[in-house]
Amino acid sequence: MDTHAKLRRDVQALLDVLDAGVEGDCVPGSPKGEFRRLSRRIQAAIAGGLGLAPGTYDLRFNRAGPAISGEATLHAEALYVQFSSSPLGILYRHCKGRKDYAGDHNHWMPYRDLLDFDDALRCFAQAQQGA
Numbered sequence: 001m002d003t004h005a006k007l008r009r010d011v012q013a014l015l016d017v018l019d020a021g022v023e024g025d026c027v028p029g030s031p032k033g034e035f036r037r038l039s040r041r042i043q044a045a046i047a048g049g050l051g052l053a054p055g056t057y058d059l060r061f062n063r064a065g066p067a068i069s070g071e072a073t074l075h076a077e078a079l080y081v082q083f084s085s086s087p088l089g090i091l092y093r094h095c096k097g098r099k100d101y102a103g104d105h106n107h108w109m110p111y112r113d114l115l116d117f118d119d120a121l122r123c124f125a126q127a128q129q130g131a
Helices: 003-020 031-049 111-115 117-128
Strands: 057-062 071-076 079-083 090-094 107-109
Touching: 003 031, 003 111, 003 117, 031 057, 031 071, 031 079, 031 117, 079 117, 090 111, 090 117, 107 111, 107 117, 111 117
Parallel strands: none
Antiparallel strands: 057 071, 071 079, 079 090, 090 107
16 A cells, blocks of 8 residues: 555544544554554654654644543744644644744645645645745
8 A cells, every 4th residue: 555545544543533532541542542643653754744754843742631632733943733623623834933822824724634644744844834
């Protein structure tokens, strides 16, 4: 299976998990555990697609409480991308370093937009450039 097919499978699995609900404990195999696993894989693919070198970005996960999904965050020197169960979708914005947690203006992308990964990467790249 090629890389794009694997990524598309992961995105579809993430959409299914979000549609079913992500509450509960964050353990392997649980909906929240799957949300964490899939989010990290997709965010790593975003970092790779943007040409971010290892060590120039962080992948974090805030487990939060059992009533919500938690948050998976890709935080680079000029880009902040956060996955959660927000009905608004994926939060992304330009930032000024990995200690900048407020960043620039928030942008939102529906999770389904990740199915066209190249177009999603263009949106993330624009935010990374501060556009």
